[in-house]
Amino acid sequence: MSNLPWFWIGLGALVVVSVAVNLWLNQRAAKATPLCQHCDSKRVKEIKRDIVQSRTIEFNAGGMSGGGDVRLQFDYDLTYSCEDCDRKMVIRLTETQ
Secondary structure: OOOHHHHHHHHHHHHHHHHHHHHHHHHHHHOOOOOOOOOOOOOEEEEEEEEEEEEEEEEOOOOOOOOOEEEEEEEEEEEEEEOOOOOEEEEEEEEEO
């Protein structure tokens, strides 16, 4: 009976650590920057973001009526500047909101 509280404490600590690791990995993936296409440097900086196109997308919920979801999707042209070779590159990004 005396080991039961330690079980719950250990389980709670495991949940807290797993949530923290998941949040850290999601934040790290969201901030990923590309490599320079000319010199493969990681020292690139976003200098401009232009909206090229926007459109609506409808997701169907298994073909049932009334269950659809409408989202807005943007196409961006991201302009990056490399701090090592001073060249610029443009990458197209699609983002759904």
